[in-house]
Structure formats: C-alpha cells, structure tokens
Amino acid sequence: MSKLKLSYRQVVVLREMQQLSVKETSLVLNWSENKVKMTLSRALKKLEEILLKQGGEKSEQIR
Numbered sequence: 001m002s003k004l005k006l007s008y009r010q011v012v013v014l015r016e017m018q019q020l021s022v023k024e025t026s027l028v029l030n031w032s033e034n035k036v037k038m039t040l041s042r043a044l045k046k047l048e049e050i051l052l053k054q055g056g057e058k059s060e061q062i063r
Contacts, residue, residue, distance in 0.1 A: 003050050008043035015040050 014025045026033045
C-alpha cells in the first residue's frame, strides 16, 4: 500500500478496510461520489499491478 499515491491509499482504506459507503467516503474526503468510485477503481488496478510485479498471481477480482 505504501507504493500507492496518497489519494489512492485514502480511498482504499476508507472503502475497503473501514467499509465506508461511497457517500460516507465522499463526505470524509470532500470529493464527489463519482470521484470516489473512479479513484477506487484506479487504485485497485494500480494495487493489482504492484502485487503482480512482486510475483503474485493475477486475481479474477481483487475485491
């Protein structure tokens, strides 16, 4: 996770680890709901790329 940029880390932590809704995450980060969704999508894709470079197997779905 430390290899992700800050905005990606923030949205992954809030959505995936703290299980906040898109609406709750948007309020915490002061972002639109669409920005939360798009940033999470990009963050998960980037995280998968990082894990694959470290020798992991490609997952059908990272979430």
